[in-house]
Structure formats: C-alpha cells, structure tokens
Amino acid sequence: MRGRISEGVLVLVLVASVPAGSGTAFAWDTGPLPQSGNEPATPVENPFDKAREAATTLAFTGTVDVDWDGAGGRHSDHLRVQAAGGSLEVRGESTLMAESEGARMVRRPGGKWDLLWSGPEVSPVRPALGEKYEVATVAPPEPVTVASRPTEIVEIRQAGTVRERLFVDAANGLLLKREQLDGRGHATRVVAFSSIDLEPDTSPPPSPPRLTDESPDRLKSVSAPAALPGGYRRLDAYREDDTVHVLYSDGLYDLSVFRQRGALDDGDLPASGTRVRIGSGRGWVYGWPGGQVLVWEAGHSVFSLVSEAPTEDLVAVARALPTDGGGSVVDRMRRVCHNLLEPLSP
C-alpha cells in the first residue's frame, strides 16, 4: 500500500510538472483509449442524468458484461437487460432486479419478489459533480464503438487522475460502458453492453404477481454527521429493523453507512477481506462487483460502509465517523476478557 501511495504521489508530481499539451507522453495510463488526459476540459452536463433519462424512456434489450477485481483475481459475469415503457430489468443467473416508476424490486432465486425501494418521498439533492471532480469529453483519434454503437467518451477526473471513463451512446445518451479506474489507470471495474438492440419488438416486463414490501422507513431526523471527509454530504436516512442507513454522496459516488447496535461477530465474516486499521480497532474490506464494503466495530455499534468509491475514501470516512463511547479502558478490558474466555464457553 505504501508503495502504491508513493507511486501515486510520484505520478501526480510528474503530471503536475509536465507542460500542457504533452499529456500523450503518459500513455501508461492505460485503458482501451488513446490518452488525452491533459487536454483542456470541456464542461459538460452530468452524464449520469442524461443516461438515467435514456434508460427509463428508451426501449432496448441487450447483454451486459460485468468485470471486476475481487478476491482471487479478475471476475466476470454476463447479464441480460430489457427496458420498455419506463420499466427496466436486469436478469442474472438466478436473480432479477427491476425498476419501474422509481420503485426497485428483486426476484429472489426461489421466485419470491421483494420491494426494496418504493421510490423517494423527497428526491435527495446530490452535490454537483463539478464540486469535487472535473468532467471532460475526450476526443479519441478514432471513433470508439461499444456494442457496435458509436460513443462519446467522458472522463471524470479528480486532481488530474481519471476516476471514471464513460462511453455514452452518441445518439441517445444511454450509458453503454462504465470503467472505474485506480490511480494507475487500471480498470478495476467495468460494466459494458456487449450487445444491444434499440428497436426491439418487446413489451414492458410484466409486473410481479406478489410483492413483499421490504423497503426501509425514511427517517425524519437522524444523529449522523451532515458531512464526511472527501466531500460526502448527507442525503437521507432510513431504518430497517434495528439498522440505521444513512446515505451520503460526493456527486459521483453514493456512500451508505449502516449502523447496528452490538459487537461485531467477525467469526462469520468471509476470510477474503483485507484488514485495515480504524482508530484503535480493525476493519475488513470486501470487494463486490459494484464496489467495496468496509465492516468494523466502534463503540457499542457495528458499522458497514457500502460504496462504489475507492477503498481510500471508505477508510477515511470510517476513521472520521464519531462513535458512541465504548472505547474506555474498562470497555476494552471487558472485550479482551470476553475474547479470552470465549473459547472456553460451550
């Protein structure tokens, strides 16, 4: 990690010291595109807004590939996508996620349908993308196509480093490919159409026969920081059973903080996690196809962060979150003694 940070710092120093216009010298910042990283940024509107509108108004069918770096190396999966009449569904091997009129639901492997999100009562206003990131269109020397569709390329950069590269359908604004890059330009996560039919002879997906409401309750007030390191601002808060869910955003990435009362039973966590230090305790980071999860215990609570943001962002947020005590000497002694006696308990 230290080596990576050092390399990152070195890269930033080098980039900063290179005169404008010589950006092509840094072709190591790989991706499928010729680099144009230091060209002047052309302000563009938020590409996600346009993509969302396209995905909920167009009719299309297609296949989507998801590739990501996870435990044990690179992983890949293939999904089917269908949209018509304002409804969209993404179908995996055994699970299906659907969105219709703002509501989001899932069909479980056993065929049961759960309503996960009934649509926001109040649409949370996210920070402007431009507050933290630079958004720039990129003009590659050769036209780039995704699933045989001509695209426009948009890069989202932070302090000169490309965080995301988006391939937007030039004709309708649909997001055809999204790459998430690490500090060295490696695409750690890619979601891309491998085929798409924009004039399908299809009707909207049928409504679920029976839906169990598993959507969380929106809280009117919550005790949680209004802002977190990295420019994350609180958007909303929800409760489901004994878990409080606070949603933050920095304009590009949403970040969810889940808080449960209790002590972390790490015996049931997968062993593939990366251990990180959070204050005087420790946490575990797990990759999933859409981002990272960070789990740790602080005070009398167990916290879980879920986000597409880089791991560094999650760790910084975790270290800054206030706790509700439990860090006293007696508490720590009690935990140590409890852990010592645990193997002796039946």
Add this chain to the structure above:
Amino acid sequence: METDDRAPTQHLGDTLSALIDGELTDDAAASARAHLAGCRACEAEMAAVDQVRSWLRDLPPVEPPADFYRRIRSSEPEAASTPATPTLLTAVPATAVPATAVPATARASTTATVRPRRRSGVVALVGCAAATAVVLGVAAPHDPETTPPVGRFIEAHATAAGGDPVTHLAPVVVPVSFRR
C-alpha cells in the same frame, strides 16, 4: 554476571533446605553433598543459610500474649484439638529479623528460604487476575454479537443510490457470497 566454572548447570535450590533439615534420603543426601563439594555457589548458599539459622537461633524467645492460645482454640477448634508447640521459625515471621542484623551475604542468600512464599504470592495474584477476567468477561454486561448482512446492505445501497440504473443494478444481480 559471575560464573562458576566448577558448578554444574543445576544448583541444589530447595534441596539445600531439605538437606539441612535432614529430609533427604541417604542417596539424595550423598548426591547433594557431592554437588556441594564441587559447586562454589551452592557452598556459599549453604553457609549463608546456616548463618541465618544461627542468627535466628540466637534471637531471644518471644512470649505470646496471654490469651494467644485461647484465641486460637476458640477460632480454630480443629487446630486447637491437636495443640502444637510453636517453634521459633514458625512463630516469628522472617520480617521480624532486623535487616541490619543480617550480613549482606546472608540477606542475598535468603531467597532460597523465601521462594515458596513468593510463589504463593504469585499464585494469589494470578488467581485474582483470573477472577477479575471471569467477572469482566462473563458477569459484566456486554453487547450482543452481530454479523452484518452484507448482501442485504449492498442491495439497500444499490437501490437507494442514484445515477444510471443499468450500471447500478447490474452488479447487484451478480451472485456473490459474503458468508464464511
């Protein structure tokens, strides 16, 4: 640190006291004496222990308080039923010997005689620590253990998050296990 090239690696230790008290078998006593003849450290310790005993023997007898034996009998009937004649060594604690009255060499070598007492102290300390650990670890209230339902949290996050629905929902459909 001093070394004794005549000395074997194992010194007599507690065996020295047993030798002085005549508690060893003939063979063990002969073996201990053979060791003493070749070990300067044990020889010096033997002399020091003898010296301490000599000082103790020379102390004046201590008269117990008038009601001393009555109190023992009333509080410990079993012990009182088999009255024992208190000896000087059992009646007078070691701390009753003035430090200035004991030569430095003898003071240094009294470790052999007080070692069992130290062991008792260590055992008592360990016992207290263990009792404290049990009280803190078992009796004291502690938070219930929780394993976060990570898969459920990912669903909740993805469905609450904004942005492009295809790239947000697609990763949630990919089967990933977060159980050990």
